[in-house]
Amino acid sequence: MTSILVLNGPNLNLLGTRQPEIYGSTTLADIEVMCHETAKTLGVTVAFEQSNVEGAMVDSLHAARGTHDGIILNAGAYTHTSVALMDAVSSIEIPTIELHLSNIHAREEFRHTSYIAKVALGIICGFGAHGYVLALEAMAQHLKARA
Numbered sequence: 001m002t003s004i005l006v007l008n009g010p011n012l013n014l015l016g017t018r019q020p021e022i023y024g025s026t027t028l029a030d031i032e033v034m035c036h037e038t039a040k041t042l043g044v045t046v047a048f049e050q051s052n053v054e055g056a057m058v059d060s061l062h063a064a065r066g067t068h069d070g071i072i073l074n075a076g077a078y079t080h081t082s083v084a085l086m087d088a089v090s091s092i093e094i095p096t097i098e099l100h101l102s103n104i105h106a107r108e109e110f111r112h113t114s115y116i117a118k119v120a121l122g123i124i125c126g127f128g129a130h131g132y133v134l135a136l137e138a139m140a141q142h143l144k145a146r147a
């Protein structure tokens with residue numbers, strides 16, 4: 001069965017209490033449940049991970065080779081700084097959707113730059129927790145069209 005890795009970066013473990021006016025009140029555990037429910041309706045499986053450590057995220061991306069067919073990546077603040085994550089995404093050659101809860105382009109200038117965008121299949125941002133559902137739908141559709 002098609003398998004999609006949903007990989008979350010730093011501070012996303014604090015969703016629900018972290019700046020709810022920007023990120024909403026849905027917790028990461030709630031989002032994980034949403035992802036599994038969405039996966040069921042799409043006929044795919046989802047692995048859901050979170051790390052606050054850049055190198056651990058690089059390791060997760062490497063480990064996705066041969067295991068997952070697509071990746072949904074909310075790299076958090078590393079989006080705006082990490083050449084290492086960008087290189088990992090281009091090295092593994094697994095289609096990757098960049099995801100953000102907030103609309104990073106409507107926020108501070110430093111959030112307008114994304115290293116992930118340069119190597120991503122596409123970007124979804126600004127739809128809060130529902131963005132995860134949208135990203136899974138987009139990835140499932142992409143993988144189906146490619147099969």
Ligand code: DQA
Pocket residue numbers: 010011012074075076077078079099100101102103104111
């Ligand atoms: C975020 C946006 C980033 O700019 C920020 O550093 C985050 C969360 C989002 O989901 O909106 O940690 O990726």
